[in-house]
Amino acid sequence: MNSDALPFVSVIVPVFNDQAGIDKCLEALTTQSYAQNRYEIIVVDNNSEPPIYLKSKANFHVQLVRCGTAGSYAARNKGIADSSGEILAFTDADCVPNSEWIKKGVTTLLDGGSNCVVGGEVLFAAPKSKRATELYQFVVGFLQKENINERQFTATANLFTYRSQFDKTGLFDTNLLSGGDHEWCQRATEHGAMIKFCEEAVVVTSPRTELSAAIRQARRIAGGRVLLRGSAQDLIPADSLAPIRKPLSAAAWILKQQQLSLPDRLRVLIVASLIKFAYLLEILRLKLGGKPERR
DSSP: OOGGGSOOEEEEEEESSOHHHHHHHHHHHTTOSSOGGGEEEEEEEOSOSSOOOOSSOOSSOEEEEEOOSSSHHHHHHHHHHTOOOSEEEEEOTTEEEOTTHHHHHHHHHHHHOTTEEEEEEEEEOOOSSOOHHHHHHHHHOOOHHHHHHHHOOOOTTEEEEEHHHHHHHOOOOTTOSSSHHHHHHHHHHHTTOEEEEEEEEEEEEOOOOSHHHHHHHHHHHHHHHHHHHHHSTTTSOGGGSSOSSOHHHHHHHHHTOTTSOHHHHHHHHHHHHHHHHHHHHHHHHHHTTOOOOOO
């Protein structure tokens, strides 16, 4: 296809206090196989301290904008407002897209029709150490395919859709600090959208190495789910907010992972139990009147 006939794509990347991450992400985004004159990149700095800066100029348009409202969904909405693409593609600052990411995502979207939303694969990079938290995240995985196929939502770490879909569905809910991708996808399906999985449009992210970081992530997810249950209970079925694997089945699943030694499986199980305990404690805190925190 003539490159001028390709749809113009706006890639939107929110970032908060992650200069190293956005540098790696931009390096991958500026070397895509998609025609460089048919996409732009909009980096949205969500009040980072120190502020994010662009290290170098690409051969095409890379725009840095600021969003003063806390939260990645507010930052994504700012990116949408400042974008010009017919197609909007979302990823995160801690993700590294493969060279075919835009091409494969756009192809799947075009094949799916005007009501399509595409979620690409999100993979954890191979662990660089034997830390139990890193092994836990790598083995459990991101579960993007399962969430798309079983629950019809894709994470904004890897999402493609038409601008017209936002015209029909509305923007992301800025009251949510987590789970806004789930809530938006549910609204989109209410407007006739179909969420499709694209295995070839891959982004890679690094697993967390510290237990404290994984617990902060679990608490943030818990906060998002509590808010979703309260604000979108008529829209989102309760079972779609529950973890895909129940505690006992998750424990059994971990113990069956033969790629890990038995001692490593036991260490991963301990980490999984501590993270689950922190998740449940956060839900209890919020139900007792606590407020979700930005993490």
